[in-house]
Amino acid sequence: xxxxAATTRRETLKATAIGAFALxxxxxxxxxxxxxxxxxxxxxxxxxxxxxxxxxxxxxxxAENGLVVPINVEVESAMSAADHVKTVHVFADGNPLPGIASxxxxxxxxxxxxxxxxxxxxxxxxxxxxxxxxxxLYSAKAQVKVTIGGCGG
Amino acid sequence: MHAPxxxxxxxxxxxxxxxxxPSRERESMISRRDFLQAGAAASALLGAGGYGSLGRxxxxxxxxxxxxxxxxxxxxxTLIHVTDLHSQFMPLYFREPSINLGVGExxxxxxxxxxxxxxxxxxxAAGSPLAYALTxxxxxxxxxxxxxxxxxxxxxxxxxxIRAERGENRCLLLDGGDTWTNSxxxxxxxAQDVVEAMNLLRPDxxxxxxxxxxxxxxxxxxxxxxxxxxxxxxxxxxxxxxxVFEPMKMFEKGGVKVAVIGQAYxxxxxxNPRWMFPTWAFGLREEExxxxxxxxxxxxxxxxxxxxxxxxxxxxxxxxxxxxxDVILTAHTHDALPEVVxxxxxxxxxxxxxxxxxxRLDLDVREGAVKGFKYRxxxxxxxxxxxxxxxxxxxxKHRAPYEAELGKVLAKTDGLLYRRGNFQGSLDDVFTxxxxxxxxxxxxxxxxxxxxxxxxxxxxITFEDITNASAMTYANCYRTTMxxxxxxxxxxxxxxxxxxxxxxxxxxxxxxxxxxxxxxxDPGAASGSRVSSLTHLKTGKPIEAARExxxxxxxxxxxxxxxxxxxxxxxxxxxxxxxxxPRPLDAVKVVGP
Numbered sequence: 001x002x003x004x005a006a007t008t009r010r011e012t013l014k015a016t017a018i019g020a021f022a023l024x025x026x027x028x029x030x031x032x033x034x035x036x037x038x039x040x041x042x043x044x045x046x047x048x049x050x051x052x053x054x055x056x057x058x059x060x061x062x063a064e065n066g067l068v069v070p071i072n073v074e075v076e077s078a079m080s081a082a083d084h085v086k087t088v089h090v091f092a093d094g095n096p097l098p099g100i101a102s103x104x105x106x107x108x109x110x111x112x113x114x115x116x117x118x119x120x121x122x123x124x125x126x127x128x129x130x131x132x133x134x135x136x137l138y139s140a141k142a143q144v145k146v147t148i149g150g151c152g153g
Numbered sequence: 154m155h156a157p158x159x160x161x162x163x164x165x166x167x168x169x170x171x172x173x174x175p176s177r178e179r180e181s182m183i184s185r186r187d188f189l190q191a192g193a194a195a196s197a198l199l200g201a202g203g204y205g206s207l208g209r210x211x212x213x214x215x216x217x218x219x220x221x222x223x224x225x226x227x228x229x230x231t232l233i234h235v236t237d238l239h240s241q242f243m244p245l246y247f248r249e250p251s252i253n254l255g256v257g258e259x260x261x262x263x264x265x266x267x268x269x270x271x272x273x274x275x276x277x278a279a280g281s282p283l284a285y286a287l288t289x290x291x292x293x294x295x296x297x298x299x300x301x302x303x304x305x306x307x308x309x310x311x312x313x314x315i316r317a318e319r320g321e322n323r324c325l326l327l328d329g330g331d332t333w334t335n336s337x338x339x340x341x342x343x344a345q346d347v348v349e350a351m352n353l354l355r356p357d358x359x360x361x362x363x364x365x366x367x368x369x370x371x372x373x374x375x376x377x378x379x380x381x382x383x384x385x386x387x388x389x390x391x392x393x394x395x396x397v398f399e400p401m402k403m404f405e406k407g408g409v410k411v412a413v414i415g416q417a418y419x420x421x422x423x424x425n426p427r428w429m430f431p432t433w434a435f436g437l438r439e440e441e442x443x444x445x446x447x448x449x450x451x452x453x454x455x456x457x458x459x460x461x462x463x464x465x466x467x468x469x470x471x472x473x474x475x476x477x478x479d480v481i482l483t484a485h486t487h488d489a490l491p492e493v494v495x496x497x498x499x500x501x502x503x504x505x506x507x508x509x510x511x512x513r514l515d516l517d518v519r520e521g522a523v524k525g526f527k528y529r530x531x532x533x534x535x536x537x538x539x540x541x542x543x544x545x546x547x548x549x550k551h552r553a554p555y556e557a558e559l560g561k562v563l564a565k566t567d568g569l570l571y572r573r574g575n576f577q578g579s580l581d582d583v584f585t586x587x588x589x590x591x592x593x594x595x596x597x598x599x600x601x602x603x604x605x606x607x608x609x610x611x612x613x614i615t616f617e618d619i620t621n622a623s624a625m626t627y628a629n630c631y632r633t634t635m636x637x638x639x640x641x642x643x644x645x646x647x648x649x650x651x652x653x654x655x656x657x658x659x660x661x662x663x664x665x666x667x668x669x670x671x672x673x674x675d676p677g678a679a680s681g682s683r684v685s686s687l688t689h690l691k692t693g694k695p696i697e698a699a700r701e702x703x704x705x706x707x708x709x710x711x712x713x714x715x716x717x718x719x720x721x722x723x724x725x726x727x728x729x730x731x732x733x734x735p736r737p738l739d740a741v742k743v744v745g746p
Contacts, residue, residue: 062423062660064434147423149424150600
């Protein structure tokens with residue numbers, strides 16, 4: 001964990017019930033898609049293309065509860081004045097809004113790591129973007145399945 | 154219907170002419186040969202006349218206890234594995250699936266090979282005892298010849314015999330979970346009966362899944378008193394991420410330090426009611442698994458065993474991604490395989506379910522590595538194996554207060570009743586028909602659990618038979634309305650739990666059982682587009698997305714689900730019906746390459 005990662009919860013997402021057999025399935029909301037995540041990234045960084053690597057993105061394969069899905073992010077970095085992680089953004093491509101959280105770091109953070117919980121409306125990809133002090137971008141992606149559940153056996 | 158799965162080149166010794174055989178595979182071949190001789194002898198006895206034509210007496214002459222226990226022991230450590238007993242004290246019939254599809258990379262690989270393809274794959278003679286034990290081919294006729302399988306008293310006998318032969322100091326008995334629940338007596342005693350019976354077997358460790366449906370409090374109450382550890386490296390408290398159970402236990406056996414790591418069913422909180430254990434989180438936790446293995450090695454483990462409830466496909470993937478595990482004792486998916494499956498240096502054991510088998514794996518461990526092994530999936534033919542008197546007495550004591558209730562005859566069946574298989578079984582039809590009728594519903598939903606024994610044609614259906622397929626702590630039969638689009642969404646969601654091409658995204662179980670509605674499924678299609686042609690069977694009309702249907706179902710994971718317990722619904726239906734005549738199972742159409 002970061003000693004002090006400043007967390008900015010960008011948006012509080014609208015509640016979405018995860019139905020089981022006897023429960024209603026959530027009404028269809030206008031949901032984000034891969035393009036809206038790309039658009040968010042473009043707003044922040046223009047046409048700069050992120051590279052793969054450096055980011056360890058830890059999310060469950062299948063969410064136990066779509067309302068509170070744990071996420072751990074860690075970015076490999078010396079965290080020195082010359083070479084550190086400035087910002088880590090987390091996006092979701094299937095929620096009503098693509099932004100989940102942004103974390104800012106300084107060399108004093110010691111480690112570029114953060115944990116939080118997010119609400120996911122449906123099965124979707126979590127996209128993580130890290131901006132380094134030299135301006136380079138890195139990204140990572142993982143799918144989280146949100147399921148009705150039941151019937152295991 | 155789908156094309157029969159073909160045997161893939163999974164077991165490397167099937168390609169033995171293609172390349173030199175490392176020593177461990179040679180060991181495996183020897184055990185295989187022993188095994189085949191037994192099978193050949195059995196088929197010779199049965200004669201060319203075909204399946205079981207000599208009848209039960211001849212079959213039993215072949216099935217001697219000495220042969221079932223014979224094992225040319227090897228090495229210095231013996232692992233004994235039991236799993237998915239589902240608290241079945243008594244011997245039973247259990248038909249293995251005729252359809253058990255694999256998708257993606259595992260298509261056509263064991264355990265996704267069934268029926269005659271399975272017999273061909275393992276060179277097992279049709280009509281032989283093993284053909285009966287391991288496949289659905291000619292099941293009813295062979296069941297009459299070879300009798301019921303399993304039973305705690307027979308299992309106890311086999312385990313005692315192995316320990317006596319090998320010595321306690323070389324043996325580890327490991328229980329893969331799904332042990333404490335799903336019989337009427339375990340439901341009534343909150344698993345006290347099974348816990349006491351298992352204590353008599355003296356396991357060295359266990360892990361779990363359905364155990365958690367007893368509720369967190371009861372599970373803690375039981376585990377705190379166990380003489381052996383309940384292991385789960387992948388369980389955490391939801392508040393502070395504290396471990397709920399010990400992840401690993403180190404044993405000293407045959408001069409070897411043996412690390413046993415437990416892995417509870419990773420999707421328990423999704424597949425079963427989370428409200429029953431609200432502060433427990435699960436998950437695969439692959440990275441922590443690697444760390445556990447590394448820690449075990451650093452602590453001097455010469456052998457690392459994963460006692461897993463992941464399910465076979467997840468374990469196969471995990472074996473390819475986590476290094477340093479010597480043996481994975483698999484569970485959950487109820488697969489019974491007569492040989493180990495090798496993934497890199499890891500041996501995967503699949504012991505089946507319902508007490509039909511006990512696995513014995515002898516390992517030669519030297520200098521921190523497995524140098525050789527021998528394996529046998531021991532079939533528990535209840536007519537051939539002598540009951541252990543001590544266990545028989547304990548089982549009798551626990552059943553005594555319930556005997557009258559359990560033995561009550563509700564109806565009789567004309568045909569074979571079974572559940573196991575990816576799609577609706579004939580026993581499921583009984584459940585869904587009962588819900589449609591008793592609960593006056595248009596559509597009925599029944600969970601695709603893989604447990605529930607089979608009944609032979611002509612057999613009486615007792616209350617025990619129904620509870621063996623339904624006893625659980627959240628069995629209320631609800632009645633509600635659902636729109637057509639919701640029904641479609643449910644089928645798609647559960648379809649993806651079984652047929653997602655990535656095993657790590659599979660939730661386990663079989664497809665939900667449906668009454669009153671037919672559908673077509675393409676397991677290989679993309680998520681959300683597998684299910685089509687939903688039809689209301691009574692009218693023959695397509696299911697309308699916006700129309701509401703009266704739906705009955707049971708095993709809802711929602712708290713405070715209202716309705717009578719499902720066994721009351723089914724009992725009422727059977728009592729009125731008197732005779733069950735299974736009809737063709739043609740409501741689900743499976744398509745695709």
